[in-house]
Amino acid sequence: MKICMIGTGYVGLVSGVCFADLGNDVTCIDKDLKKIDKLKNGKIPIYEPGLQELVVKNHKVGRLKFSTNLKESVRKSDIIFICVGTPTKKNSSAADLTQVYNVAKEISNSISKFKIIITKSTVPVTTGDEIESILSKKKQKKLFAVVSNPEFLREGDAIRDFTYPDRIIIGTNDKRANKTLRNLYSPLISKGAKYINTSRRAAELIKYASNAFLATKITFINEIANLCEKININVEDISIGMGFDKRIGSRFLRAGPAYGGSCFPKDTKAITATGDKFKINLSLIKTVIKSNENRSHLLLKRVYEILNGQIKNKKICFLGVTFKANTDDMRDSSSLIMIPSLIKKGAKIKYYDPTGLKNDFLKYRNIEYSKDIKSALLNSDLVIIHTEWNDFKSINFKNLIKKSNFKIFDMRNIYSASKMKKANIKYFGVGI
Numbered sequence: 001m002k003i004c005m006i007g008t009g010y011v012g013l014v015s016g017v018c019f020a021d022l023g024n025d026v027t028c029i030d031k032d033l034k035k036i037d038k039l040k041n042g043k044i045p046i047y048e049p050g051l052q053e054l055v056v057k058n059h060k061v062g063r064l065k066f067s068t069n070l071k072e073s074v075r076k077s078d079i080i081f082i083c084v085g086t087p088t089k090k091n092s093s094a095a096d097l098t099q100v101y102n103v104a105k106e107i108s109n110s111i112s113k114f115k116i117i118i119t120k121s122t123v124p125v126t127t128g129d130e131i132e133s134i135l136s137k138k139k140q141k142k143l144f145a146v147v148s149n150p151e152f153l154r155e156g157d158a159i160r161d162f163t164y165p166d167r168i169i170i171g172t173n174d175k176r177a178n179k180t181l182r183n184l185y186s187p188l189i190s191k192g193a194k195y196i197n198t199s200r201r202a203a204e205l206i207k208y209a210s211n212a213f214l215a216t217k218i219t220f221i222n223e224i225a226n227l228c229e230k231i232n233i234n235v236e237d238i239s240i241g242m243g244f245d246k247r248i249g250s251r252f253l254r255a256g257p258a259y260g261g262s263c264f265p266k267d268t269k270a271i272t273a274t275g276d277k278f279k280i281n282l283s284l285i286k287t288v289i290k291s292n293e294n295r296s297h298l299l300l301k302r303v304y305e306i307l308n309g310q311i312k313n314k315k316i317c318f319l320g321v322t323f324k325a326n327t328d329d330m331r332d333s334s335s336l337i338m339i340p341s342l343i344k345k346g347a348k349i350k351y352y353d354p355t356g357l358k359n360d361f362l363k364y365r366n367i368e369y370s371k372d373i374k375s376a377l378l379n380s381d382l383v384i385i386h387t388e389w390n391d392f393k394s395i396n397f398k399n400l401i402k403k404s405n406f407k408i409f410d411m412r413n414i415y416s417a418s419k420m421k422k423a424n425i426k427y428f429g430v431g432i
């Protein structure tokens with residue numbers, strides 16, 4: 001099939017490449033010329049395991065193209081996916097749909113035969129209705145079907161998640177579009193993915209409800225971890241004990257820093273804004289948002305306690321600063337709250353991240369990027385394990401820090417507290 005992906009970010013690029021790998025003819029469009037040039041030269045603008053190989057392979061055989069020419073690509077394609085950003089509006093909790101509606105307007109100028117136009121971007125309920133009305137201003141309704149097909153991939157596991165999804169949600173009552181999309185996804189359906197055809201509005205809400213539920217699960221175990229810390233229980237035991245209950249499940253039930261990333265923070269806010277719009281108070285999700293926003297401050301308080309309130313001139317090393325492992329995404333990472341706050345209190349920060357230096361910290365003094373774990377750790381008073389990269393899982397801290405009395409605050413509980421105690425290392429975890 002001839003597919004056009006509009007927006008070549010985490011979602012557009014990964015799904016575009018995967019569709020090409022399934023044998024389709026895909027053009028990935030972006031308005032960012034530099035990004036497109038890089039991709040044409042086999043350079044990947046984001047960190048995503050396995051992506052480079054797939055891009056190069058499919059580009060080479062001509063199934064995957066990159067372009068900034070939206071008009072031409074839309075004209076040549078049968079299926080058009082909108083994958084642009086839907087960030088939070090300034091001074092509001094609602095999603096900013098400017099990018100989506102701009103794309104809809106651009107598409108409306110280029111339709112001359114039947115096209116399936118699909119939102120893969122996460123968009124609030126009734127956005128599909130709005131896109132339809134934008135298109136109808138220029139074209140007859142019989143020339144297009146507007147479908148919602150939310151994406152559930154996770155950064156860091158994006159290719160696997162796209163290739164082996166639990167479910168594929170298709171929101172449309174257009175029979176022709178549904179048939180074409182079932183065909184498009186048939187290689188994934190035959191590998192066990194559940195194909196669910198529902199209404200467009202339901203598809204839009206399924207995505208937000210899913211993300212809000214997962215964010216709630218993380219926040220729930222984070223609050224239980226706070227309780228565990230006071231009563232000498234290891235929260236890991238609670239996660240294991242709860243997780244084996246099939247009604248609960250073990251995933252997204254690990255205590256850690258505040259949830260971050262490009263989805264949960266903005267999507268939890270956006271669904272409460274939708275609730276408010278329809279005069280429904282989604283009070284549980286509002287509480288989750290507050291609890292999560294408070295979490296970074298709680299963990300900072302813990303850092304002060306660990307350092308006995310003496311932050312000034314303390315050498316603090318962060319291992320990992322992105323919002324989770326296996327991604328370079330800094331959006332809404334809790335390190336963006338914790339590091340500036342520690343700098344303000346006089347700490348000297350060094351950090352190492354497998355995905356490299358982060359521009360977000362360039363504006364601060366007293367923070368230094370280290371090019372490897374060894375130089376980051378040297379002479380630290382406190383090591384904060386902020387993300388759970390495999391690279392951080394078997395470090396010989398004593399050998400590398402070369403200083404006595406250092407402390408470790410493992411925000412991901414990747415080390416065993418009892419082993420650390422035996423090794424005479426002052427170790428602190430989350431919820432233990």
Ligand SMILES: NC(=O)c1ccc[n+]([C@@H]2O[C@H](COP(=O)([O-])OP(=O)(O)OC[C@H]3O[C@@H](n4cnc5c(N)ncnc54)[C@H](O)[C@@H]3O)[C@@H](O)[C@H]2O)c1
Pocket residue numbers: 006007008009010011012029030031032035070083084085086099102103120121122123151152153154155262263
């Ligand atoms: N990142 C994830 O893990 C993830 C997972 C599921 C769903 N989503 C959703 O998918 C959407 C995209 O997320 P992302 O993380 O890929 O965003 P992103 O910021 O990485 O990429 C969006 C891209 O769209 C491009 N763009 C914007 N306007 C354009 C236009 N008019 N023409 C062409 N290109 C344009 C931007 O230049 C950018 O490269 C969001 O709604 C997000 O919530 C993201």
